[in-house]
Amino acid sequence: QVQLQESGPGLVKPSETLSLTCTVSGVSVSGYYWSWIRQRPGRGLEFIGYIYYSGKTNYNSSFRSRVTISVSTSSNQFSLRLNSVTAADTAMYFCARAEVAFGLGSYFNYWSQGILVTVSS
Amino acid sequence: DIVLTQSPGTLSLSPGERATLSCRASETVRHSYLAWYQQKPGQAPRLLIYGASSRATDISDRFSGSGSGTGFTLTISRLQPEDFAVYYCQYYGSISPTFGPGTRVDIK
Numbered sequence: 210q211v212q213l214q215e216s217g218p219g220l221v222k223p224s225e226t227l228s229l230t231c232t233v234s235g236v237s238v239s240g241y242y243w244s245w246i247r248q249r250p251g252r253g254l255e256f257i258g259y260i261y262y263s264g265k266t267n268y269n270s271s272f273r274s275r276v277t278i279s280v281s282t283s284s285n286q287f288s289l290r291l292n293s294v295t296a297a298d299t300a301m302y303f304c305a306r307a308e309v310a311f312g313l314g315s316y317f318n319y320w321s322q323g324i325l326v327t328v329s330s
Numbered sequence: 331d332i333v334l335t336q337s338p339g340t341l342s343l344s345p346g347e348r349a350t351l352s353c354r355a356s357e358t359v360r361h362s363y364l365a366w367y368q369q370k371p372g373q374a375p376r377l378l379i380y381g382a383s384s385r386a387t388d389i390s391d392r393f394s395g396s397g398s399g400t401g402f403t404l405t406i407s408r409l410q411p412e413d414f415a416v417y418y419c420q421y422y423g424s425i426s427p428t429f430g431p432g433t434r435v436d437i438k
Contacts, residue, residue: 253429254367254375255429256427303375310363313423313424314422314427315422315427318386320376
């Protein structure tokens with residue numbers, strides 16, 4: 210079955226770059242869209258962006274200047290980089306497979322368990 | 331951008347009862363691009379419903395979605411102990427999907 214597992218540091222210093230990788234198993238990344246979503250403590254869910262296996266991306270405008278999502282078909286992974294982080298970026302980060310509706314938004318049918326990233330010096 | 335509002339904030343019910351959760355959009359939701367998720371503490375959200383009323387794979391038929399336009403409902407017909415959780419609606423008719431603030435269903 211489709212499984213996603215994120216990896217990366219759980220602690221990042223302010224102004225540095227948050228980097229996470231999501232390893233996909235049970236299916237090839239090829240042919241699908243892959244997404245990052247976060248959930249700040251005690252708050253709801255926030256879409257960060259998605260990437261198609263071809264490299265086409267769509268980012269939430271709230272993050273656009275700071276975010277890069279990339280994909281590696283050879284490793285069956287995709288990654289998130291978020292620059293210039295602050296304490297407000299402290300959150301649980303999830304990777305997910307996205308079902309994109311006719312080039313518009315997407316819903317998410319497979320999720321990772323989530324990784325807590327704390328931004329603190 | 332469409333803003334989603336969910337009500338009530340918390341729903342306190344007993345096992346076996348019917349739960350009715352509401353999701354209201356600030357503008358008309360195109361093509362019924364509305365999904366529902368369940369999230370339990372310490373777990374990832376789980377997709378329940380997409381397209382406003384289509385159940386996701388392996389989701390019990392106790393869960394049903396309905397609605398159109400600006401008003402949508404998730405109904406859980408007979409609450410089981412494992413159904414007590416937080417439920418989110420999500421709009422995906424624009425390039426940046428948005429989520430509602432959630433409804434908590436807890437045991438009365």
